[in-house]
């Protein structure tokens with residue numbers, strides 16, 4: 001075996017382990033939180049795919065009557081593909097639960113979200129839910145934000161304002177911002193709301209509640225990927241096959 005093959009095998013092993021961990025967390029959350037006659041907010045990302053799989057399985061097996069409100073185009077497609085009942089905030093403005101992934105979860109259950117660019121609708125839906133639950137693998141678990149997720153806090157901005165917003169954030173809070181580009185590099189990522197995303201690489205030791213409020217006051221900012229005092233619980237799938245709960 002060459003060293004390169006070892007590296008490739010190790011990466012494959014690690015990726016499989018992370019997928020298994022996502023599934024464990026997602027299944028645990030759906031099994032513990034979902035009940036008959038609920039309105040459920042469906043988050044976005046790769047971990048939530050397992051949650052929707054499990055939700056659809058339970059709906060089929062237990063003949064549950066649940067209604068799903070999506071947080072993104074991806075979530076909407078997942079709901080439809082699984083034959084679940086699709087709704088929206090016009091019809092269901094109060095949700096029983098919302099389940100979503102996260103890019104990082106600190107010891108206080110403060111989250112960074114928006115790795116997939118869906119932070120605004122995710123925050124709106126979570127804000128309408130009586131209970132907001134996070135599902136994640138062990139790589140998202142951290143003591144303080146920034147230890148695990150290195151890409152910074154996603155901030156959704158009105159396109160014409162991305163330069164002044166960027167300047168104001170850096171002047172006030174330090175760090176640097178990067179306009180998120182499409183994989184092709186042909187242009188910026190455009191969100192479900194037709195906006196841009198700035199990824200703010202911050203300096204450590206911020207007061208997240210204050211930072212979140214202050215950034216939201218900047219004209220042109222639509223929403224931040226900081227979720228402060230929103231989640232009541234996080235499920236982490238662990239490397240050893242267990243699930244850890246943080247309340």
Ligand code: 5RP
Pocket residue numbers: 043044045046047048100101102103112113114115116117118119122
């Ligand atoms: C999308 C999100 C996702 O929930 C977050 O990026 C986690 O995704 P994944 O489950 O793929 O790790 O906030 O905007």
